[in-house]
Amino acid sequence: MTPPDAAWENAILAAGLFAVDPAGLGGVSLRASAGPVRDRWLALLRGVLPPETPLRRVPCHVEDSRLLGGLDLPATLQAGRPVVERGILAEADGGVVVLAMAERLSPHMAGRLAGVLDHGTVRLERDGFARTLPANVGMVALDEGADEDEATPEALLDRFAFHIDLGGIAAGATAQSEIPADDIAAARDLLPWVAASDDVLDALCGTAQALGIASIRAPLLALRAACAAAALAGRDEVIEDDATLAARLVFSSRATAMPPAEPPQPPAPEPEPPAECPPDDSPQSENRPLDDVILEAVRAAIPDHLLERLQAEAASRTKSASGRGGAEQSAKTHGRPAGVRRATPAPGLRLNLIETLRAAAPWQKLRRRDGDTDPSRIRVMRDDFRITRLKQRSRTTTIFVVDASGSSASERLAEAKGAVELLLADCYVRRDEVALLAFRGKDAELLLPPTRSLVRAKRSLAGLPGGGGTPLAAGIDAAAALADAIRRRGGTPALVILTDGRANIARGGAAGRAAAEADALDAARSIRGASFKALVIDTSARPEPAARRLADAMAAPYLPLPRADAGAISRSIRAAQAPSLRP
Amino acid sequence: MAPVALVRPVKETSPERAPERVCFPFAAIVGQEEMKQAILVAAVDATIGGVMVFGDRGTGKSTAVRALAALLPPMRAVAGCRYNCDPTQHAALCPECRAKRAAGELRSVRVPIPVVDLPLGATEDRVVGALDLERALTRGEKAFEPGLLARAHRGFLYIDEVNLLEDHLVDLLLDVAASGENVVEREGMSIRHPARFVLVGSGNPEEGELRPQLLDRFGLSVEVKTPTDIADRIEVVRRRDTFERDPAVFAARWKREESRLRRTIEAGRSRLPAIQVPDAAIERAARLCMALGADGLRGELTLIRAARALAALEGADAVADSHLRRMAPPALRHRLRRNPLDDAGSSARIERAVTELFGA
Numbered sequence: 001m002t003p004p005d006a007a008w009e010n011a012i013l014a015a016g017l018f019a020v021d022p023a024g025l026g027g028v029s030l031r032a033s034a035g036p037v038r039d040r041w042l043a044l045l046r047g048v049l050p051p052e053t054p055l056r057r058v059p060c061h062v063e064d065s066r067l068l069g070g071l072d073l074p075a076t077l078q079a080g081r082p083v084v085e086r087g088i089l090a091e092a093d094g095g096v097v098v099l100a101m102a103e104r105l106s107p108h109m110a111g112r113l114a115g116v117l118d119h120g121t122v123r124l125e126r127d128g129f130a131r132t133l134p135a136n137v138g139m140v141a142l143d144e145g146a147d148e149d150e151a152t153p154e155a156l157l158d159r160f161a162f163h164i165d166l167g168g169i170a171a172g173a174t175a176q177s178e179i180p181a182d183d184i185a186a187a188r189d190l191l192p193w194v195a196a197s198d199d200v201l202d203a204l205c206g207t208a209q210a211l212g213i214a215s216i217r218a219p220l221l222a223l224r225a226a227c228a229a230a231a232l233a234g235r236d237e238v239i240e241d242d243a244t245l246a247a248r249l250v251f252s253s254r255a256t257a258m259p260p261a262e263p264p265q266p267p268a269p270e271p272e273p274p275a276e277c278p279p280d281d282s283p284q285s286e287n288r289p290l291d292d293v294i295l296e297a298v299r300a301a302i303p304d305h306l307l308e309r310l311q312a313e314a315a316s317r318t319k320s321a322s323g324r325g326g327a328e329q330s331a332k333t334h335g336r337p338a339g340v341r342r343a344t345p346a347p348g349l350r351l352n353l354i355e356t357l358r359a360a361a362p363w364q365k366l367r368r369r370d371g372d373t374d375p376s377r378i379r380v381m382r383d384d385f386r387i388t389r390l391k392q393r394s395r396t397t398t399i400f401v402v403d404a405s406g407s408s409a410s411e412r413l414a415e416a417k418g419a420v421e422l423l424l425a426d427c428y429v430r431r432d433e434v435a436l437l438a439f440r441g442k443d444a445e446l447l448l449p450p451t452r453s454l455v456r457a458k459r460s461l462a463g464l465p466g467g468g469g470t471p472l473a474a475g476i477d478a479a480a481a482l483a484d485a486i487r488r489r490g491g492t493p494a495l496v497i498l499t500d501g502r503a504n505i506a507r508g509g510a511a512g513r514a515a516a517e518a519d520a521l522d523a524a525r526s527i528r529g530a531s532f533k534a535l536v537i538d539t540s541a542r543p544e545p546a547a548r549r550l551a552d553a554m555a556a557p558y559l560p561l562p563r564a565d566a567g568a569i570s571r572s573i574r575a576a577q578a579p580s581l582r583p
Numbered sequence: 584m585a586p587v588a589l590v591r592p593v594k595e596t597s598p599e600r601a602p603e604r605v606c607f608p609f610a611a612i613v614g615q616e617e618m619k620q621a622i623l624v625a626a627v628d629a630t631i632g633g634v635m636v637f638g639d640r641g642t643g644k645s646t647a648v649r650a651l652a653a654l655l656p657p658m659r660a661v662a663g664c665r666y667n668c669d670p671t672q673h674a675a676l677c678p679e680c681r682a683k684r685a686a687g688e689l690r691s692v693r694v695p696i697p698v699v700d701l702p703l704g705a706t707e708d709r710v711v712g713a714l715d716l717e718r719a720l721t722r723g724e725k726a727f728e729p730g731l732l733a734r735a736h737r738g739f740l741y742i743d744e745v746n747l748l749e750d751h752l753v754d755l756l757l758d759v760a761a762s763g764e765n766v767v768e769r770e771g772m773s774i775r776h777p778a779r780f781v782l783v784g785s786g787n788p789e790e791g792e793l794r795p796q797l798l799d800r801f802g803l804s805v806e807v808k809t810p811t812d813i814a815d816r817i818e819v820v821r822r823r824d825t826f827e828r829d830p831a832v833f834a835a836r837w838k839r840e841e842s843r844l845r846r847t848i849e850a851g852r853s854r855l856p857a858i859q860v861p862d863a864a865i866e867r868a869a870r871l872c873m874a875l876g877a878d879g880l881r882g883e884l885t886l887i888r889a890a891r892a893l894a895a896l897e898g899a900d901a902v903a904d905s906h907l908r909r910m911a912p913p914a915l916r917h918r919l920r921r922n923p924l925d926d927a928g929s930s931a932r933i934e935r936a937v938t939e940l941f942g943a
Contacts, residue, residue, distance in 0.1 A: 024827075064704045071716075081721045107790050111703050111747040118645070125705035125731060128716040155790070158640045192828075201824070205817040214809045217641040220820050361719035378720075455788050 022138025212257025
């Protein structure tokens with residue numbers, strides 16, 4: 001429903017509103033691959049921001065000392081007293097920070113950024129400094145995510161007014177689009193005086209509710225966007241057009257429910273109301289409540305794919321979007337600092353400059369007495385060198401591979417789910433990560449990427465449907481691929497396969513028991529070849545020879561479910577993981 | 584009415600410092616009664632052990648906690664003490680105050696109860712305290728610069744997004760919260776100072792689970808949900824918008840309500856020791872915990888203390904069933920020997936057990 005040029009139009013409108021009130025609107029999530037369209041948008045934004053506005057780029061894996069600030073070592077060494085260095089966020093006070101590769105931001109980074117958005121300040125409690133530095137910033141998150149799982153972290157999306165997808169826009173469509181920079185400057189001056197009536201506020205809240213938007217930040221951001229739109233149009237009061245525009249831009253990407261369309265609606269296609277155009281016409285909507293007008297506009301702006309998904313999932317969808325903390329958490333931690341020790345710097349060891357300085361500091365007066373009188377230098381001796389000790393903890397990820405096919409029969413599936421829940425509880429106690437793979441029909445599906453969040457694990461498990469063929473080989477292959485990815489990231493994968501072993505879909509998707517079983521055994525042998533830890537739980541009513549063969553091919557312990565009470569399964573898994581689990 | 588009370592002005596070497604921002608008034612928070620009640624109860628009795636607030640994004644978790652600072656009555660502390668020593672507790676004085684006392688120079692002043700924010704990204708040296716870098720660099724002196732734990736002594740330590748806190752900091756906090764004492768062994772210094780604080784945390788369960796050991800440290804646990812009632816939602820947005828347009832004016836408008844709340848807390852604190860806890864109430868609490876299979880004595884103790892604080896807050900003379908009933912969910916929710924997957928279940932189980940025991 002949103003043709004590409006309309007999408008570009010919306011993106012431009014959002015840029016204009018954002019430029020009027022960057023800190024108030026929080027930010028823009030810009031989903032697009034690197035390329036001319038994205039560059040064009042960023043250039044436009046740069047063009048409309050007042051020239052003196054700071055614009056800083058934040059690399060994805062920036063260190064805290066650069067992001068938040070800390071001890072400025074060169075200046076400290078030169079001055080002979082501690083000098084604080086402002087981080088990127090504080091440097092960008094009053095301006096905009098651009099977050100590169102936002103889909104790769106760790107939850108820790110997202111938490112820091114979200115805190116700064118909430119307070120407009122950076123609380124610095126680092127390297128012996130305690131400061132609160134002003135950091136009123138708006139953010140632009142460059143999200144290059146390839147699929148739905150990869151996106152700007154929810155904690156930030158919730159605080160950003162605009163989520164723009166530039167994906168379907170051709171570079172040609174972006175040709176002539178301008179926002180007059182003078183207008184922005186004037187709007188910024190006007191903004192503090194813009195007021196919105198209670199009707200507008202009620203309508204925005206009502207619309208958000210009708211669209212199933214749970215977060216209370218959404219209507220608040222829409223209200224600010226409406227004020228910015230009014231200011232941009234030179235008005236000191238928010239009118240219907242402003243509210244409609246704001247709702248369209250802020251709500252369309254967040255909608256989780258489609259309100260039923262009112263049947264007796266006259267065929268009145270909403271004209272795209274550009275923010276700059278004067279408010280000369282709104283006669284046909286005069287007699288309709290504001291809620292409806294806004295709702296209609298948002299409905300028209302909801303992207304196609306989102307609409308389809310909403311309609312398909314309307315019944316099953318849970319209200320809150322699933323977070324993705326777990327997966328990211330593991331992606332970033334490659335050993336955590338575990339203190340500091342005295343050592344001589346050598347290749348592969350990271351010198352901890354601050355701790356080194358700390359070690360050297362108390363001796364300065366003494367060392368100065370030994371002849372050298374230049375007071376501006378700090379004397380660092382070999383004994384002072386400190387290195388950061390990193391503790392590499394190999395994180396165990398238990399991959400549950402669940403056979404959800406028809407042959408595993410629905411009541412068995414329920415039991416298998418029960419077993420997985422018990423195992424999850426066990427993983428929870430051990431702080432393992434879990435991932436959930438299911439196979440049925442023709443293919444295997446990753447229901448849950450590695451995570452530590454039980455809420456998510458439980459949710460995706462509950463939603464697992466049953467029935468269809470048994471593509472066992474595909475399931476094992478998918479598990480092996482995931483296990484391989486985990487191992488390459490430095491983790492320790494362990495597979496728990498719940499199946500009756502009776503495969504009937506071969507690797508190519510063709511039906512046929514013999515070929516399917518051969519493929520499954522072949523896949524199982526690759527598990528042994530890669531020496532992944534594995535455990536096969538036979539979910540059939542009576543112990544099934546096929547499942548036993550599968551376990552043997554994997555060199556994995558075999559456990560029939562009827563005898564597999566929670567304790568036994570848990571012990572088996574622990575035994576399977578034992579050699580690598582505990583450091 | 585400073586929003587964040589600083590015991591001692593933070594050492595300042597550069598003039599750039601954001602002006603203290605006016606906090607959103609606690610009284611102006613719409614709905615979220617369970618959370619507000621738990622926070623007030625924890626403010627009345629520090630021995631309950633703080634609050635953990637779990638909830639959806641944008642539900643005002645951190646707003647509520649930060650607004651608490653403005654409601655707390657002042658306390659007495661030794662003048663000039665870096666650890667806010669309590670002048671009446673002679674045994675718990677820090678060495679400096681002990682020396683002062685011996686010299687007869689112990690003076691006490693009224694200071695705000697500290698509510699210290701532990702920001703993500705804080706380094707260990709600022710949390711536990713470390714060598715004062717400035718004095719070391721400029722004067723070659725070895726002096727201890729107390730950290731956030733020292734500042735939080737006798738007050739509150741608030742951690743937003745507590746599940747995103749680095750593991751080594753969590754370990755450290757657990758240790759200090761359990762012992763009430765911060766032991767620093769760094770840079771050849773060996774310092775120990777009292778650090779008893781009420782731990783207040785907030786977080787979103789979707790960002791990852793909290794370590795059970797840490798969860799257990801919190802006396803109360805509340806869950807907040809986004810309001811679904813449209814009138815409430817409109818009111819939330821309206822107040823927030825009005826606040827942001829002019830915080831000072833908004834705060835002034837709520838001043839009376841805030842004072843009322845402050846007086847309620849103050850009165851609750853002074854009434855607390857006199858609140859009767861009848862044997863029947865203790866027995867009921869014990870039966871409830873037994874029926875629920877809540878682990879250990881902690882649950883029981885917390886429930887009694889929380890009910891007593893609630894009674895004090897509401898001006899009652901003794902703990903009654905109504906107090907126990909209302910404090911049972913936050914006091915026990917996170918202590919049930921639970922199936923950790925059964926997230927919706929704990930509250931429902933408590934409801935059921937309460938109804939069975941107390942009658943509908």
